[in-house]
Amino acid sequence: MTEADFAFLRDYLKKRSGLALGPEKRYLVESRLSPVCRRFNLATLSDLVGTLRLSREGPLERAVVEAMTTNETFFFRDRVPFDLFRDVLLPRAIAARGATRRLRIWSAAASTGQEPYSLAMLVHEAAAQLAGWQIEIVGTDLSTEVLEKARLGLYSHFEVQRGLPVQLLVKHFTQVGEQWRISPKLAGMVSYRPLNLLQPFEHLGQFDIVYCRNVLIYFDAPTKADVLERIAKALAPDGAVLLGAAETVIGLTEALVPDGQHRGLYRQGATHRAAAPQRLAAGF
Structure with a gap:
């Protein structure tokens, strides 16, 4: 070459x-x-x-x-973002969305599906509190090949060993030969769509929680800023964004700012919220 x-x-x-x-x-x-x-x-x-x-x-x-796309992923990767979902974001959502009983979650760069399925397992664990709720988890990725694997929900023994507690494996998966298939109930909680983050994504609608982890590290600063600002526009005014451990909004944009209480968690900046046409219920 x-x-x-x-x-x-x-x-x-x-x-x-x-x-x-x-x-x-x-x-x-x-x-x-x-x-x-x-x-x-x-x-x-x-x-x-x-x-x-x-x-x-x-x-x-x-x-x-x-x-050229890196598709490294595994169930409950880095654990902290999922602990935040279970202990902070889901309780906030239940309090703030009680009137509508609707929650939309976006897993950007979802790869082969382990992240959105991990979130689906946590939603399932809170089923008693979420009875009657409409929960939508949307997984997107640039690669149509990995999305096809995600839709199939079939994983090798090595893949289910990476980060997945054995009790959740037994509860939510069925062994098929030497592989493991996720339950139809969990599979039905997640929809997958091809998406290039460089292109417009307004058509996806508004989300309450956005996971965009370990993808911005591959972009240059102007591209990071552009993607983050458009994610902020897709976020409910009281919503939350989670980035990867090596990623930040600091020095890139003011559309998103760090959550004052939880590391790795971001919310809309004050200027961006003030410019929003409508504010949803506070507290989330």
Whole structure:
């Protein structure tokens, strides 16, 4: 791969996925895109670049972007964000949404589904308090391939061992050969939609809780700011956003600000809330 080819791919991936690759990522690009070349009968990465220069959006273009996307995930990853959901966000929601009995949760960059299914398990554990409620969990991801796996809800023994307590495995999964399938009840609580965070997402509607973890770290500062500001617009005025442990809004935007009581939790900034057309029930 020539320097010109690498420069083209860096620019191509940034425009289509937000992925900001430094010069040191050349080996990563070569190792991940070589299988794509073989899949599409292209002899070299230079041939792949030449085809990308001439083509419009299609299977090859999607394959290139998806090959470069990191899909590392596991059940109850980093635990703290899920403890916050169980101990803080869900009780707040029950108090603030008692009149409407409706709660919408967005898992952005949902990958193969472990995050939204983890949230669904916690909602299920609070079923007695949420009787009669309409709970909607929406999982989105750039990769249609990982979303298909998420919809299938079928995981290897290795995948269910990562972060999933054995009591929840027994309660919510059925063994199918050497794999484990999530229960239809939990699967029915989550809907999946393909979404590129660089593109508009107003059509998803408004959410009370947004999980957008471990994806902003791959973006440059202007892209992070843009995504965060649009997430703030998709957030209920009294809603909450959870980012990854290595992510923050500080120095990027004032549309979201840290929650004063809980690390890793963010809410709409005062200026952004004042500009909102309608304020929902306070306290969440």
